[in-house]
Amino acid sequence: MATEVVKPSVDIIGDMAARGGHFCLFYETKEDLRDAVTSYCKSGLESDEFCLWVVAEPLTVDEATAALKEVVPDLDDYVAISRIEIVSAGDFFLPRGTFDRKRVTDVMLAKLTGVLRKGCAGVRLTGATSWVTKPDWLPFCELEEGINEVIGNFRLTVLCAYSLASCGAYEILDAVRTHQFALARRHGSWVVIETAEIRRAKAEIKRLNEELEQRVVERTNEQMKAEQGYRVMFETAHDAVVSMDESGAILLANSAAMGVFGYEPAELIGKPLTVLMPEFLRKLHDDGFRRYLATGQRHLNWQGSELTALRKNGQEFPVEISFGEEVTADGHRIFTGFIRDISERRQTEKLRASLHATQAELARVSRLTTMGELAASIAHEVNQPLTGITSNGNACLRLLANQNLAPEVLRRALEEIVADGTRASAVLARIRASINKTPPEKQALDINEVIQEVLELAGHELRKNHILVECQLTKTLPLVPADRVQLQQVLLNLIINGIEAMAEVTERPRELWMQSQLDESGQVLIAVRDSGVGLGSETDRLFTPFFTTKANGMGMGLSISRSILEDSGGRLWAAPNSPHGAGFSFTLPAVSESPS
Amino acid sequence: MTEGPRVFIIDDDPSVRSAVAFLLSTVGLQAETFDSADSFLRKSPPDVTSCLVLDVRLPGLSGLDFQRELAARNIRMPIVFLTGHGDIPMSVRAMKAGAVEFLTKPFRDQDLLDAVRVALDRGRASREQEKEIADLQRRFDSLTSREQEVVSMVVAGMLNKQIAAELGTVEGTVKAQRARAMEKLQTDSLAELITMIQKLKRPPERGT
Numbered sequence: 001m002a003t004e005v006v007k008p009s010v011d012i013i014g015d016m017a018a019r020g021g022h023f024c025l026f027y028e029t030k031e032d033l034r035d036a037v038t039s040y041c042k043s044g045l046e047s048d049e050f051c052l053w054v055v056a057e058p059l060t061v062d063e064a065t066a067a068l069k070e071v072v073p074d075l076d077d078y079v080a081i082s083r084i085e086i087v088s089a090g091d092f093f094l095p096r097g098t099f100d101r102k103r104v105t106d107v108m109l110a111k112l113t114g115v116l117r118k119g120c121a122g123v124r125l126t127g128a129t130s131w132v133t134k135p136d137w138l139p140f141c142e143l144e145e146g147i148n149e150v151i152g153n154f155r156l157t158v159l160c161a162y163s164l165a166s167c168g169a170y171e172i173l174d175a176v177r178t179h180q181f182a183l184a185r186r187h188g189s190w191v192v193i194e195t196a197e198i199r200r201a202k203a204e205i206k207r208l209n210e211e212l213e214q215r216v217v218e219r220t221n222e223q224m225k226a227e228q229g230y231r232v233m234f235e236t237a238h239d240a241v242v243s244m245d246e247s248g249a250i251l252l253a254n255s256a257a258m259g260v261f262g263y264e265p266a267e268l269i270g271k272p273l274t275v276l277m278p279e280f281l282r283k284l285h286d287d288g289f290r291r292y293l294a295t296g297q298r299h300l301n302w303q304g305s306e307l308t309a310l311r312k313n314g315q316e317f318p319v320e321i322s323f324g325e326e327v328t329a330d331g332h333r334i335f336t337g338f339i340r341d342i343s344e345r346r347q348t349e350k351l352r353a354s355l356h357a358t359q360a361e362l363a364r365v366s367r368l369t370t371m372g373e374l375a376a377s378i379a380h381e382v383n384q385p386l387t388g389i390t391s392n393g394n395a396c397l398r399l400l401a402n403q404n405l406a407p408e409v410l411r412r413a414l415e416e417i418v419a420d421g422t423r424a425s426a427v428l429a430r431i432r433a434s435i436n437k438t439p440p441e442k443q444a445l446d447i448n449e450v451i452q453e454v455l456e457l458a459g460h461e462l463r464k465n466h467i468l469v470e471c472q473l474t475k476t477l478p479l480v481p482a483d484r485v486q487l488q489q490v491l492l493n494l495i496i497n498g499i500e501a502m503a504e505v506t507e508r509p510r511e512l513w514m515q516s517q518l519d520e521s522g523q524v525l526i527a528v529r530d531s532g533v534g535l536g537s538e539t540d541r542l543f544t545p546f547f548t549t550k551a552n553g554m555g556m557g558l559s560i561s562r563s564i565l566e567d568s569g570g571r572l573w574a575a576p577n578s579p580h581g582a583g584f585s586f587t588l589p590a591v592s593e594s595p596s
Numbered sequence: 597m598t599e600g601p602r603v604f605i606i607d608d609d610p611s612v613r614s615a616v617a618f619l620l621s622t623v624g625l626q627a628e629t630f631d632s633a634d635s636f637l638r639k640s641p642p643d644v645t646s647c648l649v650l651d652v653r654l655p656g657l658s659g660l661d662f663q664r665e666l667a668a669r670n671i672r673m674p675i676v677f678l679t680g681h682g683d684i685p686m687s688v689r690a691m692k693a694g695a696v697e698f699l700t701k702p703f704r705d706q707d708l709l710d711a712v713r714v715a716l717d718r719g720r721a722s723r724e725q726e727k728e729i730a731d732l733q734r735r736f737d738s739l740t741s742r743e744q745e746v747v748s749m750v751v752a753g754m755l756n757k758q759i760a761a762e763l764g765t766v767e768g769t770v771k772a773q774r775a776r777a778m779e780k781l782q783t784d785s786l787a788e789l790i791t792m793i794q795k796l797k798r799p800p801e802r803g804t
Contacts, residue, residue, distance in 0.1 A: 384680055
């Protein structure tokens with residue numbers, strides 16, 4: 001379990017002590033012990049450490065003091081400034097005649113912290129173990145182990161002296177086990193015995209070092225592979241990748257930059273980044289970049305800002321830019337942008353928007369027709385020619401009554417009447433072509449209130465068709481964001497569909513159920529169900545524009561209703577009603593609580 | 597010989613202008629038509645009983661702005677408003693500003709003729725009142741400034757004695773000045789004097 005290492009140095013004690021740690025010393029003679037410990041204390045004092053010598057048999061405190069004074073002539077000065085204490089083991093370890101490990105540990109810790117606070121470079125303890133009696137052996141070993149636990153926390157060196165003569169094999173084994181090093185006097189010279197644990201620890205450190213090295217190699221390989229990967233990505237990316245330095249000059253551009261901007265990557269290197277921007281953005285960029293460098297304040301979103309870029313041929317085009325910053329090992333800041341040409345996407349978006357606008361317009365026309373707004377907007381324009389017609393007509397009637405209507409006067413009046421009539425029909429045609437196109441106005445609506453309004457609107461139709469309306473409206477529902485007129489239109493549409501589906505029903509009650517409630521996901525759920533003829537097999541096509549099962553239907557109602565609801569973040573779907581008829585349900589999100 | 601009453605029709609729609617003029621002609625009313633408020637304002641108002649038939653929606657100046665403009669120019673002509681698509685707030689504003697009637701196109705012919713008749717009656721009364729006030733003003737202007745002062749104090753309710761004290765003269769002098777003023781104003785009652793002065797101070801009723 002122990003290996004011997006022969007140390008040629010005579011002053012091996014001082015060497016060992018200088019390395020610090022907890023070691024034991026096996027001595028044969030009183031002189032060996034005295035020389036070893038005085039040498040230990042002398043080197044401690046010389047290196048400005050506090051020394052505590054716990055003296056036990058075969059030495060006495062006086063002998064120890066005298067011996068130390070021989071090698072340290074100004075020992076009294078050290079004693080005067082409490083740099084060294086020489087005490088008897090009896091006083092230190094056995095103040096009440098018994099060994100109390102905990103008390104000794106506490107005293108030692110207190111002393112340690114005390115002297116270290118006073119500014120000593122470290123602490124050296126030494127003591128002989130000859131006082132340890134058999135029953136105290138185990139607790140004493142525990143003390144030694146305790147020292148090992150705290151020794152790392154303090155600049156502490158401990159030298160424990162064991163008499164080879166009085167130690168049996170077990171004691172030696174215990175001593176070696178509980179110390180980091182052992183010193184033994186053999187054949188007239190000191191020998192360092194390294195314990196197995198130390199060897200294990202050293203081996204472990206070596207293994208860890210090797211492992212670490214291995215890891216470094218692996219990491220380096222990985223990194224090289226990754227870098228190669230990045231390189232491939234960089235060069236094959238569809239998006240342009242451009243890096244610039246703190247001055248705003250381009251450091252790097254990939255080959256995709258050619259496709260996006262029309263510049264060869266080499267052409268770009270060294271040019272200011274602003275060559276890729278239209279004139280109006282350059283100053284903004286420079287100011288923003290300067291501000292960012294100075295304050296860290298970002299003037300745009302680094303992840304996916306949509307901006308305008310400039311091709312080499314002078315063409316401006318929309319791009320989406322994401323960028324990041326890295327600081328190189330030598331402290332330079334590099335900014336890398338990923339620039340995606342989104343011209344095509346914009347085109348698609350525009351198309352989608354115009355499609356949406358068309359749909360919205362259809363919805364609007366339909367809404368105007370439904371709500372009679374069309375009539376109101378026509379009134380003004382048409383009333384002009386109507387006024388001409390009625391006034392001319394009435395004037396003629398008056399003259400006729402007075403038998404005072406000259407044919408020439410009548411002819412002129414009739415000509416004007418005809419012209420006004422023609423004009424009125426032209427006005428109607430023009431208005432039909434240009435119904436106002438204001439976008440829907442969303443507001444927070446009480447769905448139950450809208451349902452009641454629509455039931456009133458549809459009241460005449462419902463009564464005329466002898467339909468029973470059953471309302472199950474949940475009170476205290478959250479408000480929903482929608483355009484009131486549009487929502488009315490959707491509900492009206494569903495109700496009219498229900499009425500028409502029940503037109504031929506005679507053998508059972510015609511019932512219309514209106515339901516409002518909160519669904520599991522916290523959305524407002526509205527259901528309109530009827531006891532009509534049902535949906536048949538065409539459920540899937542119901543929402544397709546221009547699909548209709550009605551003789552006079554346009555096939556736009558459900559399609560428009562669905563787009564209105566989707567526009568407000570809701571959904572509309574159909575399902576058969578049990579046992580008869582159809583059910584249409586839609587959801588609308590609750591208005592968020594935050595004030596806006 | 598004085599001319600008959602005149603109706604001024606202002607509407608940007610030629611067929612409405614001509615048809616309304618034709619309708620008015622059937623009851624013997626003479627009408628003059630204009631396509632805008634500006635063209636009407638460029639012509640100096642005739643010295644006859646008159647009224648306006650006015651579309652609220654005119655190009656340039658709106659009918660209601662025009663109504664204000666007339667008041668600012670001290671042209672007191674009763675107005676019958678026509679509207680293609682009248683709303684209540686607009687008609688309320690017009691009526692408050694003194695319109696005679698607010699008719700929605702197409703109107704019943706009798707409603708327009710009645711409204712025009714009322715407007716012309718008011719126009720006639722207003723002209724008479726204006727004439728009376730002009731006459732009163734002329735008489736008042738013939739007073740000496742001291743006589744005007746005395747009259748103002750009498751109307752304010754002061755006794756001769758008080759007026760004398762105020763003007764630093766004797767009661768007899770005030771009495772004489774007062775009598776002379778009453779004579780020039782062609783009145784012999786205090787009550788009539790007060791009414792006269794009030795008429796002079798207050799502009800005639802708006803829009804009548």
